[in-house]
Amino acid sequence: MNGREILKNLYKIIHSHYGLNIADFNPQVDNDLISNDQIIDTLKNDPLIIAVPRIYELLDSFKEAKIGSDYLDNQFISLTAIELINFAQPDFLKRNRAFSYADSEFGYLALKKLVEITPLSLIDNIPSAYRTLVDYLSTAINNTDTTKAIGLLILIENSDDLHGILVRKIAAPNSNLSIYGYLYYKELLQGGKIKLAPVLDYSLLHGANAALVHTTNYQQYFELFDIINELNHASDVITRFLKLYHIIEYLAYRRELVELEDKARNNRTFIREIHSLTGKGDSSNKELQLLKRNFEKIFSAEIASGNFNFAPLSATESTFIRKYWGMNGFNNNEPSHIATLIYRIRNSIVHNKESEFHITTSNPDEYSDVIHLIKRMIQILERQIFDKISVDAPEISYQSQYIELY
Numbered sequence: 001m002n003g004r005e006i007l008k009n010l011y012k013i014i015h016s017h018y019g020l021n022i023a024d025f026n027p028q029v030d031n032d033l034i035s036n037d038q039i040i041d042t043l044k045n046d047p048l049i050i051a052v053p054r055i056y057e058l059l060d061s062f063k064e065a066k067i068g069s070d071y072l073d074n075q076f077i078s079l080t081a082i083e084l085i086n087f088a089q090p091d092f093l094k095r096n097r098a099f100s101y102a103d104s105e106f107g108y109l110a111l112k113k114l115v116e117i118t119p120l121s122l123i124d125n126i127p128s129a130y131r132t133l134v135d136y137l138s139t140a141i142n143n144t145d146t147t148k149a150i151g152l153l154i155l156i157e158n159s160d161d162l163h164g165i166l167v168r169k170i171a172a173p174n175s176n177l178s179i180y181g182y183l184y185y186k187e188l189l190q191g192g193k194i195k196l197a198p199v200l201d202y203s204l205l206h207g208a209n210a211a212l213v214h215t216t217n218y219q220q221y222f223e224l225f226d227i228i229n230e231l232n233h234a235s236d237v238i239t240r241f242l243k244l245y246h247i248i249e250y251l252a253y254r255r256e257l258v259e260l261e262d263k264a265r266n267n268r269t270f271i272r273e274i275h276s277l278t279g280k281g282d283s284s285n286k287e288l289q290l291l292k293r294n295f296e297k298i299f300s301a302e303i304a305s306g307n308f309n310f311a312p313l314s315a316t317e318s319t320f321i322r323k324y325w326g327m328n329g330f331n332n333n334e335p336s337h338i339a340t341l342i343y344r345i346r347n348s349i350v351h352n353k354e355s356e357f358h359i360t361t362s363n364p365d366e367y368s369d370v371i372h373l374i375k376r377m378i379q380i381l382e383r384q385i386f387d388k389i390s391v392d393a394p395e396i397s398y399q400s401q402y403i404e405l406y
Helices: 003-017 025-030 036-044 053-060 069-073 111-116 120-125 127-142 146-157 176-189 218-233 237-267 271-278 284-304 315-325 335-350 364-390
Strands: 081-086 100-102 106-110 163-168
Touching (some): 003 025, 003 036, 025 036, 053 146, 081 146, 081 176, 100 127, 100 176, 106 111, 106 127, 111 127, 127 146, 163 176, 218 237, 218 364, 284 364, 335 364
Antiparallel strands (some): 100 106, 106 163
């Protein structure tokens, strides 16, 4: 069959499957009494198709101006295989990514990606998605596999986002899971990126401000200002939290140096004290202990005043924190609890070996229970950190530019 004949069969499948009763529809289609575009308009005028918006929109994508004469007039050669990937299957769990890819060997279209296209008639604006959809339906119809064609139409009709269509254009021994991973990698190598879920957008205002303090040497914070600049570039909650952690970590080590500098001004500093400082964060356990110790030293007054009030935690937030971050009875009036939660969220983001639960921008469904908690934490932490800098708090401020060794 050529493309025109394939589409005629598709239209008849749609007419039959959706129970339309257009007079003399099949004879008109079979005998070319109406053109391709007229067939589409006829189907779209039927109330039963109007009642199925996604199919109504899809039909426009097959108009001649979109699909082109090359497809319509040339013989279509069925591709090696067409597969429907079900992300509810054990091997595919937690791997559903919204992307499309097509080359001379394979094609892939996530229905999760298809859902993002509104109206669906604009699918031709994404060539890889359009090509894969046309290849899948054309191969199914050319092989008289009506079941596969109808199955895909039903998924599209219901805005399904738990399946993907895989088109094999060459014979390859790799499993569907392997090919899927390969195509995801190929898409990323081409600069592709998964659209960020709206729930991960971050736009909350911290409310901090600054007034000139004549006794403050602002240049001592310049490196910190650069990190804040990076923070301001982060518009998603995951990147922003990680940048914020860099600031918190910086302040924790800075607090150690502030104490060292203070001691040097009064008693001179011995080499062994500097040596002991260099090893304080050389393991994850020491890293956490250093963070907890200095977080309390820097923010104890603010915590006691209730400025770190992340609560009340919802039941789902509490359950998530207990299950994935090993914290029972989280108390935001306890400095060590706050520091530990910050550290464990950071570990999940950077995929630290201590954390079996990983957070990325690609799997928000897996940590949706705590996204709003993380946003609240960012907003509060930013305000408290920036307020400390604004007042040149002694806990983080160097009083001398140099440390005298003798």
